[in-house]
Amino acid sequence: MQITLEVLKACAQQDRKAQKQLYEYCFRSLMPVCLRYHNNEEDARSSLNISFLKIINGLESIDLKELNFNAWAKRITTNTLIDEYRKSKKHLSHYQGKETERELDIHAEIIQNDAESEFGCESILKLLTQIPDASAKVFGLYVIDGYSHKEIGELLDMSEGTSKWHLSTARKLLREKLEKMNTQIPQKLVI
Amino acid sequence: MSWEDKDIDKLFRESANQVNVPFQDSFWDEMEAMLPQKKKKKGFFWVFGASFTVIAVMIAGTFLYPTQRPVSAKLNSVSTANSTPTNVVAISPIAQATLLETNKTMETTVEEKTQHTNFKSNDHAPRFQNRASKNPFFTEGAISAHTSSNTGKINPTFLTPISYQNIVNQTETEIRLLFRPMSNSIGLQPSKNIELQLKNRKSNPWFVQLNAGISQAYLREASTVSPTFSIGVGYQKQVANLAFSAGLQVQNMFVNSLEINRTSRVYHFASTTYQQEIQIKQLYTMEIPLAVSMIKNRHTFSVGLTPGYLLGSLVKVREFENGTLEQQSNYLGQRIGLKSLSLKPHVGYQMQVSKAWQVGIQIQTQLLDQIDLTQFAGEARNFPLIGQLTIRKTLF
Numbered sequence: 001m002q003i004t005l006e007v008l009k010a011c012a013q014q015d016r017k018a019q020k021q022l023y024e025y026c027f028r029s030l031m032p033v034c035l036r037y038h039n040n041e042e043d044a045r046s047s048l049n050i051s052f053l054k055i056i057n058g059l060e061s062i063d064l065k066e067l068n069f070n071a072w073a074k075r076i077t078t079n080t081l082i083d084e085y086r087k088s089k090k091h092l093s094h095y096q097g098k099e100t101e102r103e104l105d106i107h108a109e110i111i112q113n114d115a116e117s118e119f120g121c122e123s124i125l126k127l128l129t130q131i132p133d134a135s136a137k138v139f140g141l142y143v144i145d146g147y148s149h150k151e152i153g154e155l156l157d158m159s160e161g162t163s164k165w166h167l168s169t170a171r172k173l174l175r176e177k178l179e180k181m182n183t184q185i186p187q188k189l190v191i
Numbered sequence: 192m193s194w195e196d197k198d199i200d201k202l203f204r205e206s207a208n209q210v211n212v213p214f215q216d217s218f219w220d221e222m223e224a225m226l227p228q229k230k231k232k233k234g235f236f237w238v239f240g241a242s243f244t245v246i247a248v249m250i251a252g253t254f255l256y257p258t259q260r261p262v263s264a265k266l267n268s269v270s271t272a273n274s275t276p277t278n279v280v281a282i283s284p285i286a287q288a289t290l291l292e293t294n295k296t297m298e299t300t301v302e303e304k305t306q307h308t309n310f311k312s313n314d315h316a317p318r319f320q321n322r323a324s325k326n327p328f329f330t331e332g333a334i335s336a337h338t339s340s341n342t343g344k345i346n347p348t349f350l351t352p353i354s355y356q357n358i359v360n361q362t363e364t365e366i367r368l369l370f371r372p373m374s375n376s377i378g379l380q381p382s383k384n385i386e387l388q389l390k391n392r393k394s395n396p397w398f399v400q401l402n403a404g405i406s407q408a409y410l411r412e413a414s415t416v417s418p419t420f421s422i423g424v425g426y427q428k429q430v431a432n433l434a435f436s437a438g439l440q441v442q443n444m445f446v447n448s449l450e451i452n453r454t455s456r457v458y459h460f461a462s463t464t465y466q467q468e469i470q471i472k473q474l475y476t477m478e479i480p481l482a483v484s485m486i487k488n489r490h491t492f493s494v495g496l497t498p499g500y501l502l503g504s505l506v507k508v509r510e511f512e513n514g515t516l517e518q519q520s521n522y523l524g525q526r527i528g529l530k531s532l533s534l535k536p537h538v539g540y541q542m543q544v545s546k547a548w549q550v551g552i553q554i555q556t557q558l559l560d561q562i563d564l565t566q567f568a569g570e571a572r573n574f575p576l577i578g579q580l581t582i583r584k585t586l587f
Binding site: 014016019020023024027028031032033035036041045049052053056057120121122124125128139140143144171174175178179 | 193194196199200202203204205206207208209210211212214218219221222223225226227228
């Protein structure tokens with residue numbers, strides 16, 4: 001599916017049919033981005049909707065001929081997600097701090113079972129929810145979204161050095177989890 | 192397998208690109224409810240634009256009214272043989288009041304009119320005279336007085352409005368001075384017309400008011416602004432330039448798009464789903480508009496508060512059984528999902544177009560909601576604007 005200039009113009013003029021077409025397109029391209037920042041699909045979709053509203057409002061005031069829509073839409077979505085992350089950072093850290101050892105074990109077991117059943121993309125991405133939130137955000141922004149450490153520092157209110165440290169920590173933790181998954185799957189197969 | 196950094200990056204990058212979440216039409220329905228309505232904003236803007244234009248034209252017309260004409264062009268003095276017009280004095284309404292006070296305190300003997308002095312207007316004077324006699328607040332009103340060459344006494348014959356062009360550059364004090372020497376030396380008795388005018392200065396405090404406007408209180412995706420109409424009576428007490436008014440009015444608000452859907456499922460051998468779709472079409476509210484106004488000539492600026500009580504609503508109820516329409520009917524008086532009390536502050540402007548009639552515009556907002564927002568799926572603004580055109584008629 002391709003989004004043409006005419007569709008974008010119609011969207012800017014509040015043409016519902018065109019907006020639905022654009023929403024479907026954005027859903028497919030931006031929902032994966034949102035899912036990386038949220039643990040469940042509902043929250044991801046909520047962020048996507050807020051981002052899409054900003055996109056529609058932005059279309060009215062932007063030069064559509066010069067617009068690289070994919071990059072622009074992704075940027076808006078990422079900024080929305082980061083804004084939400086900033087707002088909920090305090091709450092999230094508090095929430096994570098309340099997790100008991102038993103809860104963590106149960107959570108880890110679920111991840112392991114997912115990995116056993118399907119060593120697929122969703123299971124891989126779910127590993128990002130198992131590492132500290134800041135490290136996961138830095139990893140996603142740097143590796144998947146292509147931001148530089150300087151940009152990440154500005155977005156997440158941290159220094160470049162801290163961003164690099166989070167990236168290194170994220171890679172280290174993800175490596176451990178991947179190795180753990182690797183070792184468990186063959187065992188299961190042998191049994 | 193040992194995981195290098197580049198392997199981890201590649202794995203996650205590829206995984207991120209492979210995620211595929213199936214799209215459902217219901218997702219779009221949720222999104223559509225959040226999107227802005229262009230039509231409604233445009234409609235709201237144009238209706239308000241038109242209202243303001245009408246008011247602006249009316250105000251402009253007040254100031255641009257062609258009063259800049261020479262007195263000679265308006266007044267054509269035709270006197271009888273034994274009378275000679277010698278003096279024409281124009282006074283403001285304030286000077287008129289002074290005139291009355293002066294005459295009340297002075298003991299004067301004024302002979303009955305022995306001559307008739309007629310002022311005829313060759314163009315606009317009759318119209319002015321008519322307006323001046325009907326409206327005691329009419330600022331262009333003036334008095335002309337004639338002295339008789341035979342008796343040497345002044346006969347305040349009748350009111351003849353003349354342009355205030357002659358006195359426009361004079362202060363009120365100057366105007367009083369202009370008039371007083373003559374009244375003090377000779378003495379004046381107000382004519383019946385003057386008495387009538389001053390008697391009518393206190394207008395009846397009771398009035399009937401009709402309001403028509405549009406509200407952006409409760410909007411849904413497919414709806415435009417909601418039209419509102421209200422009619423009521425009121426009482427106004429004027430103290431100097433301030434007026435305090437209270438009224439009682441019934442407001443009818445057309446809200447075609449308000450819907451409440453209720454679904455219940457009954458389990459028996461199979462299961463049956465009953466769905467009730469309640470579409471609220473009109474809201475009837477009893478309101479008590481309270482206002483304080485500042486009156487300046489024919490212009491009135493007001494602020495106020497309007498508490499209201501919801502009397503009921505007109506609803507259309509459609510009942511479905513397993514998705515099939517079973518019954519459809521209109522009911523009056525349903526209060527499902529509605530709240531009783533409302534509170535609307537407002538600012539307004541009215542202009543006196545004649546003694547009995549005022550037209551104006553009023554902007555309201557809403558502090559208390561009339562519907563239960565937890566059951567409302569549309570866009571309910573915190574401080575929705577309600578624009579109204581008002582027409583008021585003073586009762587006699």
